[in-house]
Amino acid sequence: MKTESFRGRDWITDLDYTKEELETILEVAFDLKRKRAVGEPHRLLDGKTLFMIFYNQSLRTRNSFEAGMFQLGGHAHFLDPKKIYTPALPGREIAYTTERVSDVARVLSRMGEAIAIRCYGEPVDWVYGEADKMIREFARWADIPVINMEDDVYHPCQGMADIMTMIEKKGPDLRGKKFVMSWAYSPSPEKPLAVPQSAITVASKFGLNITLAHPEGFELDDNIIDAVKENVRKYGGSFEIVNDMKEAFKDADIVYPKSWTSKHFIPPESPKPDFTKIKELFEKNKDWICDKEKMAIAKPDAIYMHCLPADRGFEVTDEVMDGPQSVVFDEAENRLHAQKAIMALIMR
Template sequence: MQTNLRGRDFIGDTDWTREEIETALDVAFDLKRMRALNLPHAYLRDKVLAMLFFFTSTRTRGSFEAGMAQLGGHAAFIESQTTQISHGDTAKEIGEIYGRYFDGIAIRQCDWNFGNKYLREVAAASRSPVLNMQCDVYHPFQILADLMTIMEKKGKDLRRKKIAVSWAYAASYVKPISVPQSLIIQMSRFGMDVVLAHPPEYKLMPHLLQEAQDNAKRYGGSFSITHDMDEAFTDADVVYPKSWGCLLTTEDGKQAAEIAKKYTNWITDDRRMALAKDDAIYMHCLPADRNIEVTDSVIDGPQSVVYDEAENRLHAQKAIMALTMS
């Protein structure tokens, strides 16, 4: 267990070592037990978190606000379009000033080729820790909650458990690639057999693919890529299909929509779930495009753990806040 995490940023999945992630998970499980037993755990009394959103949110905002209140502190919701941030406040200015007002700065900025750079610029200027509520490259809190959920369902030793991280069709909007990227990086650090499935146009960042491959070698799992969704699902212990944009192929929205139309059959239905192990779990970070990405029978079915997964966002985020902001 690591005990030197005060003041640390949490921006990329590998900013923290595996041992440090295991510390965060230990704390998250403890905080979940405390909440279940209605035991007070105001470790951040009088602390204040700035929550800066450039991108809409349901679970992220709710879980951070509730988490700070349960830890005895306060979370301030700040929307970029209703502040001077939209009229010229720079990343350095936000870091310098909000780092003095607040005990932590949590940011969701998913703009392609900009979000992660913005977070790093704020962090470089801030005296308070910067926490990544999702950017264009990573979604570390979501994947920490996912790890927690898989451990609850499959045990804490995840070595050689197969997880299918698959693209799925969605018509709503071009979604960031941060969730699948964080998944392949973090799950490979825990020795899982990670299979990434996507149509050819929906590739992820090459350096992160290499990082997942290196993790697999180091931690005793495997990492492979397929363009066949059925192949990925076959004999999987965990399936995690969701939509993401073909941003490395094109940044043109109309062209992206035309590409997506070729793959409307990339949906998670009962037939595909039957390819996985009988006790496989279905995961999704939500919101899912129902009956487009996934059928109601799967997301509402007995193998779905999406609500436990969503709940664990609360506990995982509280753990990181307690460790970094105390």
């Protein structure tokens, strides 16, 4: 168990952390979950402050961080970018409306112990990687840890809740288990790539046999794919990409069907976001839904996962989401425990 390498570090992507460090986070998360279950106080961040900046709406992320900080003895400040001078990168500034990220980061560093940011999509004009760039700019200037609550490339907090849930349901040794990260249809094409990308980068350090399934046109970031392949080479397991949902689900232990947009029709691959073309691509693949027929292709004890909110009737049927194989609410709860572990370790 590695414990000495966390204090003061940023949490932007799980790729910045070793497998041993991720295992430490999980051990702490399980311990904090037990403590909460039995009512054992754990005020590990007594009197400390987390600043949360949300450019996008949130249910699970905001409440898990806010509740988590309270349970750890601290306080989380919710900052609406529209109600403060909106933090902006150079070149995106508007007089008396925005404030440069470097200035915001240094001010908040004098007043609290960490800054957490969620940003993707419209706030950065759907330029892929621009939100991640902004979070890294916060980290460059802040003297306190910066936590990524989801950007346009990574969602490492969700990734840790996902792997925690897999361990709870499938045992501590995930080697050889088949994990399917699949695209699924939604009427809304405005969904970032962060969740599937972090799901497979985390999983690739735990020996799973990973199948990434999506129709043509929904490819993930090449850098993410390369990182997953390298992790598989180093830690074991396997990785494949298929373009057939039914083929992917065959003999799966864990299925995670979720919608994401096409990076081919947003900048920098496209001069500007073209949601008309993305929508056309979506509509060609309406049969990519997780229903009882597809669950029947997986193993009888397979679990269904989703980060939520799920588009019922499109990504998944009610029968599956509310059925016995669904673990989505355990997964949502584990956001609380995983994030508490991350905060307890880096904000000490």
